[in-house]
Amino acid sequence: MIDKLEVGKRINNLRNNLNYSQAELAEKLAVSTQAVSKWETGASLPDVEILLNISWICNTSINAILEGDNFFDENINIDRDLFHLNKFLICPKCKKQMKLNIQKNDTLIYECDNNHQYYVVDGVVDFRTREIPGEQWSLSYRNYEEYLHEQYWPCNPNYNRGINQSEVIWEKISELRPRVILDIACGTGQGIKHQIKRINWPVTIIMVDLSHRILKWNKIFYSTEWKNPYVEMIYLACDGANLPILSESVDLVFSYSGYESMQAKMFDGFREANRVLKNEKHTIYNKSVIESFESKNSKKWMNLLLSSVNEEEKVWWKCEFIDIERWLNICTTSGFLENKSIQIYGELPAPDCDTFPFENEMAQWMAEYIFISKKLRA
Ligand SMILES: [Zn+2]
Incomplete structure (x- = not known):
């Protein structure tokens, strides 16, 4: 069961982190200010499509909003964006889908089932390509x-x-x-x-x-x-x-x-x-x-x-x-x-x-x- 009151508190927190007023968040989501107010007081829940948009704007996940899942906790120093890549990335060598792996020392690696590995270096997934020779x-x-x-x-x-x-x-x-x-x-x-x-x-x-x-x-x-x-x-x-x-x-x-x-x-x-x-x-x-x-x-x-x-x-x-x-x-x-x-x-x-x-x-x-x-x- 989803706790509307808790969801409301989380939306309120996320909004405050961005320094948006209720009206400003409402405008970005194309909803009324009243709707935002209702969510925050636990009177109602946002629709799925709107939840998705809230998670994008607030740089978090739908889970984090609904269940307080701390997967994207600020203490874990990972761009949420990189997790989204799990949906898109395939290995350029064997074409199998890849998953993000977090190593003990916080190194991030994308890996396929055949153990081809690609590191995330400075926030960029590095497939070790080089620029066109002679041009660079x-x-x-x-x-x-x-x-x-x-x-x-x-x-x-x-x-x-x-x-x-x-x-x-x-x-x-x-x-x-x-x-x-x-x-x-x-x-x-x-x-x-x-x-x-x-x-x-x-x-x-x-x-x-x-x-x-x-x-x-x-x-x-x-x-x-x-x-x-x-x-x-x-x-x-x-x-x-x-x-x-x-x-x-x-x-x-x-x-x-x-x-x-x-x-x-x-x-x-x-x-x-x-x-x-x-x-x-x-x-x-x-x-x-x-x-x-x-x-x-x-x-x-x-x-x-x-x-x-x-x-x-x-x-x-x-x-x-x-x-x-x-x-x-x-x-x-x-x-x-x-x-x-x-x-x-x-x-x-x-x-x-x-x-x-x-x-x-x-x-x-x-x-x-x-x-x-x-x-x-x-
Ligand atoms: Zn591979």
């Missing part, structure tokens, strides 16, 4: 201060033309209201960052990147100055082309230039996104594309770029040149049967000279699209 972009930040500087640095204006990408993404995300979002090849979280600030329903965001180094800093950034109490963040240092995540468990795969940053593994990453998505759910992502293989402007840019890179880079860029038509075909063959494309900006006009004008970030001339692709089981 995270090394451009020497420490957290430099990382932080980058988080507030204005974007290169060539990537900032056209309509506001964040608004287009927000419109769709707020319509879909996903509960579990996977941000694939997230880097510093440039695309999801602006969404995180605005989310006003309980969400788990799983940030995935090869680089443990960046995720470790993301964890600090998104749990301090960029924190949103609605959003629970989980960090996996793993390969986006071999996600340690259960099939059909995610509501939205988000990528902000993430797929293309996976380079040779881009298509594998895209298929993995399809695998982990529940049926009829979406991936929303931006992508640089050329306008058309037939267009004079596209052809001129491609020639300029190819004449400025070495043989090895040429091979890579030739794969990277994809026009809208080809990309929509790739979507369909990857299991995304419904696709919408929104142009953010078009190609820059090709310059009237023989040298390619950009030294790094060579995609600045390309067109930019937001794609919304829906998984539909064939």
